[in-house]
Amino acid sequence: MEKITVSFILNGDEVTAEVPPSWSLLKTLREYFELTGPKEGCGVGECGACTVVIDGKAVNSCIYPVAEVEGKSVLTVEGLAGTDGTLHPLQRAFIENNGVQCGFCTSGMLMSAKALLDENPEPTEDEIRTSLAGNLCRCTGYVQIVESVQKAVKMMKEKS
Amino acid sequence: MSEYLYVGKSIPRTAEVDKVTGRAIYINDLKRPGMLYGKIKYSEYAHARIKHIDTSKAKKLPGVRAVLTGCDIPDVRVGFLKDQTVLKRDKVRQFRDEVAAVAAISPEIAQEACDLIEVEYEELPGVFDPFEAMKEDAPLIHEVDARGRPVSSNILPLPWRFSAGDIEAGRAASAHVVTDTVRTTWVNQCCMGTSGCIAEFDMNNNLTLYNQANVIFWDKRRIMEYFAQIGLKNSKVRIINPVVGGSFGTKLDTDIYEFIAIQLALKTRRPVKILFTREEEFRALPPRQPAVFEIEQGCDKEGHLTFRNVKAVLDNGAYTSWGATTPSVMMMPISSLYRVPNVFFEAKCVYTNNIYCQAMRGYGNPQATFAVEVSMDHLAEEAGIDPAELRLINCNHSGDETPMRLKITSCGLEECIRGVKEKLDWDKKRGKHKGRGVGMASLIHVAGGARVYKSDGHGMMIKVDEHGHVDVMSGGTDQGQGSPTVLAQIIAEALGFRPDDITLTFGDTALGLWDAGTHASRHTFIAGNAALRACEKVKRQILELAVEEIPKLVKHQIKRKKRKDPDFKEPDLDFSLIANPEDLDIKDRIIFCKKDPENPYFRTEVSNVLREALHVGTGQSRVVAAEAFYDPPTEMLDREFKGNLSCTYAFGTTGVEVEVDKKTGEVKILQLYAAHDVGKAINPTLIKGQIYGAGYIGVGYGLTEEMKLEKGKVMNPNFLDYKMLTAKDKIPVTPMIIETDEKDGPFGAKGIGEPGLVPTAPAIANAVYDAVGVWIKDLPITPEKVLQALKEKREKEK
Numbered sequence: 001m002e003k004i005t006v007s008f009i010l011n012g013d014e015v016t017a018e019v020p021p022s023w024s025l026l027k028t029l030r031e032y033f034e035l036t037g038p039k040e041g042c043g044v045g046e047c048g049a050c051t052v053v054i055d056g057k058a059v060n061s062c063i064y065p066v067a068e069v070e071g072k073s074v075l076t077v078e079g080l081a082g083t084d085g086t087l088h089p090l091q092r093a094f095i096e097n098n099g100v101q102c103g104f105c106t107s108g109m110l111m112s113a114k115a116l117l118d119e120n121p122e123p124t125e126d127e128i129r130t131s132l133a134g135n136l137c138r139c140t141g142y143v144q145i146v147e148s149v150q151k152a153v154k155m156m157k158e159k160s
Numbered sequence: 161m162s163e164y165l166y167v168g169k170s171i172p173r174t175a176e177v178d179k180v181t182g183r184a185i186y187i188n189d190l191k192r193p194g195m196l197y198g199k200i201k202y203s204e205y206a207h208a209r210i211k212h213i214d215t216s217k218a219k220k221l222p223g224v225r226a227v228l229t230g231c232d233i234p235d236v237r238v239g240f241l242k243d244q245t246v247l248k249r250d251k252v253r254q255f256r257d258e259v260a261a262v263a264a265i266s267p268e269i270a271q272e273a274c275d276l277i278e279v280e281y282e283e284l285p286g287v288f289d290p291f292e293a294m295k296e297d298a299p300l301i302h303e304v305d306a307r308g309r310p311v312s313s314n315i316l317p318l319p320w321r322f323s324a325g326d327i328e329a330g331r332a333a334s335a336h337v338v339t340d341t342v343r344t345t346w347v348n349q350c351c352m353g354t355s356g357c358i359a360e361f362d363m364n365n366n367l368t369l370y371n372q373a374n375v376i377f378w379d380k381r382r383i384m385e386y387f388a389q390i391g392l393k394n395s396k397v398r399i400i401n402p403v404v405g406g407s408f409g410t411k412l413d414t415d416i417y418e419f420i421a422i423q424l425a426l427k428t429r430r431p432v433k434i435l436f437t438r439e440e441e442f443r444a445l446p447p448r449q450p451a452v453f454e455i456e457q458g459c460d461k462e463g464h465l466t467f468r469n470v471k472a473v474l475d476n477g478a479y480t481s482w483g484a485t486t487p488s489v490m491m492m493p494i495s496s497l498y499r500v501p502n503v504f505f506e507a508k509c510v511y512t513n514n515i516y517c518q519a520m521r522g523y524g525n526p527q528a529t530f531a532v533e534v535s536m537d538h539l540a541e542e543a544g545i546d547p548a549e550l551r552l553i554n555c556n557h558s559g560d561e562t563p564m565r566l567k568i569t570s571c572g573l574e575e576c577i578r579g580v581k582e583k584l585d586w587d588k589k590r591g592k593h594k595g596r597g598v599g600m601a602s603l604i605h606v607a608g609g610a611r612v613y614k615s616d617g618h619g620m621m622i623k624v625d626e627h628g629h630v631d632v633m634s635g636g637t638d639q640g641q642g643s644p645t646v647l648a649q650i651i652a653e654a655l656g657f658r659p660d661d662i663t664l665t666f667g668d669t670a671l672g673l674w675d676a677g678t679h680a681s682r683h684t685f686i687a688g689n690a691a692l693r694a695c696e697k698v699k700r701q702i703l704e705l706a707v708e709e710i711p712k713l714v715k716h717q718i719k720r721k722k723r724k725d726p727d728f729k730e731p732d733l734d735f736s737l738i739a740n741p742e743d744l745d746i747k748d749r750i751i752f753c754k755k756d757p758e759n760p761y762f763r764t765e766v767s768n769v770l771r772e773a774l775h776v777g778t779g780q781s782r783v784v785a786a787e788a789f790y791d792p793p794t795e796m797l798d799r800e801f802k803g804n805l806s807c808t809y810a811f812g813t814t815g816v817e818v819e820v821d822k823k824t825g826e827v828k829i830l831q832l833y834a835a836h837d838v839g840k841a842i843n844p845t846l847i848k849g850q851i852y853g854a855g856y857i858g859v860g861y862g863l864t865e866e867m868k869l870e871k872g873k874v875m876n877p878n879f880l881d882y883k884m885l886t887a888k889d890k891i892p893v894t895p896m897i898i899e900t901d902e903k904d905g906p907f908g909a910k911g912i913g914e915p916g917l918v919p920t921a922p923a924i925a926n927a928v929y930d931a932v933g934v935w936i937k938d939l940p941i942t943p944e945k946v947l948q949a950l951k952e953k954r955e956k957e958k
């Protein structure tokens with residue numbers, strides 16, 4: 001089978017993948033790198049479970065052709081905690097504020113929130129809701145997810 | 161009441177940290193060595209005869225390991241009424257019918273092979289409306305029943321008929337009577353994690369099935385029954401849950417894809433995984449049961465309900481799963497929501513060529529409560545009584561026994577109604593009809609188990625090791641509801657440990673004792689009660705060991721001290737104070753003497769005692785472990801569908817304020833108060849999570865969600881066209897937690913998994929009426945329906 005070689009930065013490491021050109025970034029992450037944090041909830045860009053951050057932007061990796069990631073920097077939920085295992089404030093806040101139930105949407109939620117906070121460290125509730133609008137959740141009604149993001153904002157502010 | 165250390169506190173879900181780091185393994189992520197991927201070929205017609213299936217091209221495709229049709233596997237019937245086979249041989253009766261299946265080395269190849277299978281059909285006339293299907297000349301969906309006897313009608317042989325009191329007498333005593341037709345439609349459970357399983361046989365033909373079932377022991381039993389019929393008499397079955405990406409009812413039945421995975425695994429001798437795409441999730445998973453209700457209800461001059469007479473027709477779809485049993489739950493609100501002396505209810509389930517139905521959060525309760533609560537508002541108007549007042553006049557109270565013979569123990573309904581009324585500023589806001597309005601609806605639901613099977617039990621095993629680690633094997637399952645945290649709180653409180661010491665294992669038929677399933681909002685109540693009983697035994701064992709070991713530990717300690725310090729003066733200890741297990745207690749992992757709690761010699765970590773008891777020498781060593789099986793003192797419904805099937809019942813009221821845009825027909829929710837009698841909130845933050853989550857699904861049920869079927873085909877099998885609410889659709893939900901301290905509940909708790917969803921849609925419908933004077937009695941309340949109703953209203957007024 002024909003394959004292409006793609007080099008990019010994945011959770012801080014320089015990596016190279018050799019995969020069929022038809023693969024999405026999501027498939028590459030899950031199958032080639034065995035990073036199963038990003039989930040496939042629909043495969044067609046409608047649910048956000050596969051969200052990763054590419055060069056600072058939240059992206060649905062299921063519809064992102066793998067070739068396009070060449071030279072870019074990708075962050076998945078696996079790269080969110082510190083190398084020493086310290087949880088990111090968003091992760092802590094989701095646990096503390098019940099932003100997680102079944103957890104299937106969670107990695108996508110976290111990555112959308114991460115992209116938002118990197119760009120806008122003190123978002124309003126509306127801004128949070130807008131940036132999470134592409135991430136569907138069936139369990140939480142979003143309320144405690146939004147609160148979790150707000151809590152993370154507070155934690156990060158207190159720390160700095 | 162004593163002060164609790166953990167119960168009643170919002171302990172975070174630390175046990176589930178894997179879910180925020182991407183490490184939690186769902187069925188989607190799970191792989192087994194040598195695993196193949198299965199795909200299913202579905203029907204292209206709603207109703208047709210299968211003339212011929214050609215699999216030759218599919219079999220030749222490189223990478224394909226097995227292709228199966230109905231002719232390749234035993235012709236065995238499965239399902240609730242045994243009305244279908246795993247792969248269909250002669251006839252298809254709905255678009256989701258499975259006609260062939262493939263196992264291949266990748267899902268892509270398996271799919272390609274499915275596409276290469278050629279099926280020749282002869283189309284048959286279909287029927288897509290249950291009322292049409294009941295007509296005498298309607299095409300028959302099934303020509304014969306499970307035993308091969310010819311059938312003459314599409315109406316299922318299910319006896320859903322409930323009668324209490326005397327409807328005629330009720331009617332005669334009425335000053336006001338209203339009649340309404342109310343409709344609810346198909347909605348999809350929309351679990352974010354799609355459905356799937358891995359079937360794997362060992363060389364002795366024992367099956368391990370990794371799946372998401374929330375009734376693992378029933379799942380095992382159904383598969384064992386299937387095995388018996390296909391000649392695998394000596395095979396064992398083990399069900400293991402990976403982390404489950406939502407359930408909401410979908411995992412109650414053993415789905416056809418599970419049997420297909422089993423057949424493919426048998427054929428290939430390799431593990432086979434079937435994982436649904438989102439489109440399959442919409443097209444091939446049984447959704448919530450739709451129903452049409454004719455409801456007639458009356459009250460006397462003072463507003464006391466006199467009777468309730470309800471007839472329902474349910475579009476069963478082509479086969480029978482749990483959807484057909486939802487009338488057993490519909491009976492609950494119909495007979496027992498508010499005090500009503502005379503009740504009649506009859507439901508007909510009718511085969512059609514539509515998709516067949518299953519359970520969804522609330523079972524039949526949201527459908528029936530929609531009918532009852534819309535009718536309540538209608539009756540209030542007819543009688544000229546404030547709708548909240550009508551509900552209060554007929555409110556259920558503690559000590560009642562309802563016509564269904566439900567025994568109401570604790571009951572916070574009045575508080576819920578009054579609370580919501582006050583929060584909404586009801587008296588000021590109601591009755592204006594100027595584009596804004598308020599509405600309310602209440603609920604009753606099982607909250608102390610539900611004896612739908614002969615056993616409503618739950619088995620729990622607890623062991624405590626010499627490191628002080630508490631391992632708990634629950635026979636139940638966790639689908640994200642928070643049980644690892646809530647049960648840890650209950651166990652920590654009861655044992656005198658910390659929640660962090662406790663590790664729960666769920667969802668494994670080999671490790672857990674029998675459980676009736678994590679359904680019917682029963683897990684906290686039933687598993688919590690099992691936990692209390694197991695904890696009692698474990699604690700007793702620990703304290704019995706402590707009585708023996710503490711004196712020895714004290715003597716060692718004194719000896720050591722003396723060795724270090726020759727001047728050490730031996731304390732004067734009265735060992736009679738700790739001579740019996742009853743003299744001791746545990747708090748924060750420390751065993752202490754009740755009569756002398758601060759005495760440092762009598763205080764020791766549980767792990768010290770257990771280590772001492774284990775490492776004693778030949779034949780003496782002991783460990784701590786216990787099990788408890790809790791089966792609540794409830795009744796199965798009798799032949800008349802009467803009986804106290806739950807230990808206790810949940811009550812609640814949802815109140816909403818809406819704004820209706822008369823130009824666009826859009827309904828905006830300005831406030832939503834969800835008051836729930838939860839018995840006791842073991843973990844308030846987690847309870848709120850259940851109320852928010854259920855409330856949102858309820859709003860979706862009320863306003864946006866609907867599977868659109870055209871001649872049996874699902875026309876909107878994706879999230880663009882099926883409108884689930886998003887974070888942008890902000891619904892200002894305020895949970896109001898009412899505690900009634902249920903005497904039979906673990907620390908007073910009741911179940912709360914489903915209730916939040918139940919009264920939401922009717923509360924919205926009633927508020928829309930209050931806002932603009934039109935009643936949409938056909939869910940969902942879309943802008944088109946509102947506009948149409950407003951138009952009709954204007955024309956009528958002309």
Ligand code: FES
Nearest residue numbers: 041043047048062
């Ligand atoms: S899986 Fe990518 S958006 Fe749904």
Ligand code: FES
Nearest residue numbers: 102105137138139
């Ligand atoms: S937590 Fe289950 S889908 Fe969001």
